[in-house]
Amino acid sequence: MTAARHYLALCGGVGGAKLALGLSHVLPPDQLTIVVNNGDDFDYLGLTICPDLDTVTYTLAGLAHPQQGWGRDEESWAAQAVQQALGVEPWFQLGDKDLGLHLARRAMLDAGQPLSAVTASITRGFGIAHAVSPMTDDTVRTLVDTDAGLLPFQDYFVRQRCAPVVRRLCYPGADSARPAPSFLAALNDPQLAGVIICPSNPYLSIDPVLALPGVRPALRQLAAPVIAVAPIVSGSAIKGPTAKIMRELGLDPSALAVARHYGDLLDGYIIDAGDMSAARQSGATLPLHACDIIMKTLDDKIRLARHCLDFANELAHRPRAGG
């Protein structure tokens, strides 16, 4: 591996953030760009909340709450306690330190900075050396079409706790949104050695990224391999509503069904070792790599990150099936 090789990770929130953290431990800052879904962003009490970006930021900074899957560790709740005392029951939890991030972002956005520049300032401010970028500086707002109506993502995810039955996902704004500068730069980098689609929800977290103009064609035309890590192990989502949504969309919630969803974008797929025999039986022709993909400890994340890089490098030296 030469020093100039570069990797691009595409991710959403919790699951993706874990692998992004692993990758940040095995790649130096100049060799990794982490592009994060921001179709989940929403405006709340005058603030622009970017749930996936913030989860990635807090995870990389070592500030994420270890269990709850959102927000900061060692958070305080003075502001929210006052809101509640005044009869306002917040449907989105905002701790004091988290509020500090949102207010800083509000100040920078109000000063005219694009979200990607704001994100770069924030991640640097938290001591993160690796490049973290929203997928776009433009506004994309994931909508979930459900039996309870067309819901903004956070309404579906937080307010309604994923209870409504999903019929369709759509990404208004994606058609005319431009990928953020460092996303474009990574896609066009001649030293790009691999793209890693992290184990995030394919419908809620990855598809908005892929929906941006030019992204799918760019991934298909890349010389470097595109791999994904399954967000499903033994038919269950590692985290979040992936399996539930797949069933509601009429799909069998298996690791391989996610690979079929990504289709010809993928040059390889990493699945849990326990799913390998089922995958072989299915007659999949996509190159598969099996390992333990559940990330509990930092060591798990680093180990899976190494598997990703090794698999991408192995694929780069194989004749490609589709290319």
Next chain:
Amino acid sequence: MTAARHYLALCGGVGGAKLALGLSHVLPPDQLTIVVNNGDDFDYLGLTICPDLDTVTYTLAGLAHPQQGWGRDEESWAAQAVQQALGVEPWFQLGDKDLGLHLARRAMLDAGQPLSAVTASITRGFGIAHAVSPMTDDTVRTLVDTDAGLLPFQDYFVRQRCAPVVRRLCYPGADSARPAPSFLAALNDPQLAGVIICPSNPYLSIDPVLALPGVRPALRQLAAPVIAVAPIVSGSAIKGPTAKIMRELGLDPSALAVARHYGDLLDGYIIDAGDMSAARQSGATLPLHACDIIMKTLDDKIRLARHCLDFANELAHRPRAGG
């Protein structure tokens, strides 16, 4: 005094809030309406900040910081510390608990409630039994015309610390703003026994209230006396930039000059005992009442409140000079 007698207090921030607190101790909740300037309101990081309303609210709730003249006592600063760590230096200080109030107000305003209803909810939420209302639910934004240009009030007051030389004040929006419902109700209450203009800055805090359509005529036509408490003692403002602004406007910063500014609105004026001989020498014809008007302790505030009520009652039983 019968149970139904009602008093209306007009006030701005710190000085006015002190007398409002005194009045709230000597009048039961159904006998006092406190109307607060909200020409100082401004939008900041997505929040609507109402400095005078908040100072009055925190003062009446016993939550005001005892020295600094803004914000809460026993405040925490986790959100602001994060902003600063991210390189955003806030020009307006927002503690965590204070943020809770602003976020609650944002939520209620976003739900379509007028500011007066929001303020009623907030003051009730803080356990305040007396009626506190913004002067208007409409938008009035005090501008300070200075040698450094036309500045929004908070820019002049907080960012520039009142350093620019004031040439003129203006209250855009006041022309078409409607006094808030409880302000109108108090002005039209047949049981109104007195109006007390608190010792607030006449130009920055009281004139915006008086600039609302119908307020000056209503005060002039009232059967009940209108009195003011001097915001100046021995030629110095008790608090804030009143004396500086008066000098810049070409006025002698004396207690009586403030009375002349209010002109024929006043039926009586309360000045500090130390200013009485100078006032007598000036040949003022306005009924004056002298007492110690500096409010340091709660007892001072209650005592001055009693002077206000006694003086108003005395004036109500005197033949009035202006008819």
